[in-house]
Amino acid sequence: MRYHLVGHHRLLSDPERYDPWREALARHHIDPLLYDLTQPDWHRQLAQAFVSGDRVLALGGDGTQSSVAHHCVEQGWPLGVLPAGTANDFARALAIPSQPDELCSQLAQARLVKIDVGRLNERVFLNVSHIGLGAEVALSVQPHKRRWGPLSYLRRLVQLVSGRRRFRARIEADGKVFYGRWMEVAVANGPYFGGGHRIDGAGFDTAALTLVAVKARPIPKVLLAWIMARLGRPLDRRLLRIEHVRQCRVQTRHRLKVTADGERFGRSPVNYRIEPQALQLVLPYTEGNPRGLSLKATAEQQEEQVLDQQHDVMLYSISGRGVELAERYCDLADTELLDELVCDELKALAQQRKHLMDALRQEILDEGGLPKAGNPDREFFESLADRWLSSLSGPKTALERLRDADQQWLDDIVAVSQETWPAPLAELLISLSRHGHECVERLEQLIGHY
Numbered sequence: 083m084r085y086h087l088v089g090h091h092r093l094l095s096d097p098e099r100y101d102p103w104r105e106a107l108a109r110h111h112i113d114p115l116l117y118d119l120t121q122p123d124w125h126r127q128l129a130q131a132f133v134s135g136d137r138v139l140a141l142g143g144d145g146t147q148s149s150v151a152h153h154c155v156e157q158g159w160p161l162g163v164l165p166a167g168t169a170n171d172f173a174r175a176l177a178i179p180s181q182p183d184e185l186c187s188q189l190a191q192a193r194l195v196k197i198d199v200g201r202l203n204e205r206v207f208l209n210v211s212h213i214g215l216g217a218e219v220a221l222s223v224q225p226h227k228r229r230w231g232p233l234s235y236l237r238r239l240v241q242l243v244s245g246r247r248r249f250r251a252r253i254e255a256d257g258k259v260f261y262g263r264w265m266e267v268a269v270a271n272g273p274y275f276g277g278g279h280r281i282d283g284a285g286f287d288t289a290a291l292t293l294v295a296v297k298a299r300p301i302p303k304v305l306l307a308w309i310m311a312r313l314g315r316p317l318d319r320r321l322l323r324i325e326h327v328r329q330c331r332v333q334t335r336h337r338l339k340v341t342a343d344g345e346r347f348g349r350s351p352v353n354y355r356i357e358p359q360a361l362q363l364v365l366p367y368t369e370g371n372p373r374g375l376s377l378k379a380t381a382e383q384q385e386e387q388v389l390d391q392q393h394d395v396m397l398y399s400i401s402g403r404g405v406e407l408a409e410r411y412c413d414l415a416d417t418e419l420l421d422e423l424v425c426d427e428l429k430a431l432a433q434q435r436k437h438l439m440d441a442l443r444q445e446i447l448d449e450g451g452l453p454k455a456g457n458p459d460r461e462f463f464e465s466l467a468d469r470w471l472s473s474l475s476g477p478k479t480a481l482e483r484l485r486d487a488d489q490q491w492l493d494d495i496v497a498v499s500q501e502t503w504p505a506p507l508a509e510l511l512i513s514l515s516r517h518g519h520e521c522v523e524r525l526e527q528l529i530g531h532y
Contacts, residue, residue: 094141159362176365403491442514
């Protein structure tokens, strides 16, 4: 096996940054052929030298990894990541060591896994693309990275947020259209956003991109939400719109800068799409399961049972709507319009549903499908209507609305259950159907009580 190492000229000519990697590779008997990323024909030189069984190593930050990955996807070359950038978000998401000796010692035992890549106007990106605030931060910190390191991002973020940078955009995602005023629109292939906060259902092997749109809100609320997320609190869905999508298009009123993996890409409008299992990744051996990949993705030559698109969409709708309705139960129980015992019962039903939805969403992921965490905007407006109607005509009206919504969800579950499913999914759908019947019957009783 031969290795081909690709890096930027500035890094390869900087002894302080390159020598630790060169020496670590030598200590572990790896003598790679070198290629300068700044040379326009580097990939053609590599293609001429590459033979079956060779591996490509990309030395640098996310931008370098992304540039090299584009050609690895096109040529079918296995890619190994040597993280030598400022943030190294892609490597951190996969738990790839940043210390040269630690990583090089694991390369001999590394395994090949296939991961998804994103396409931005057909250009490959690995981790995340930004429009708006995130793009401004990434581009403006370039001259300060060496001096401030990772703190350069936070420093510039505070400066830009205080400048109230907002924009109008139309987002078309898997046939749905969103209009609004945003501070940032990010499209991620990886599982982390906002400095390391995990996004439920996102990962490098989910066959979906994660759309995260930050709504235009007062600056104190934005900063508070960021601080709370850094402290490990859940992401504030009133501030963010999060969707798992296979493709999307973002159009802005004015042409805004766009970045991908920290590097300048161009300006809006832009098109995104996911390309599942397109990149062979040289994953260093680590104990346990690397972050951002499911156990199935790290098992070589293991056959995966993948839901077809039609069945995936069915479960996508069931899982998302179930989460929304559970939140509506809780929102109605938090009002002062219902008896205390009724509120406790609604909360208990919501808790049962949340447990079932967690199990369903995990099983969908295990079968290679894509779950949905619900639409926070729709849930918010429906809960608002429940409270408003209850204040006008009493709690009976809100309970009737909730019963009708639950009945529609139950009808959908019954229809979906008629399809042929793997045994674990079939059992969960039966449990959901039984739970749905119990909820509708109990709501009928409560309506009679009021």
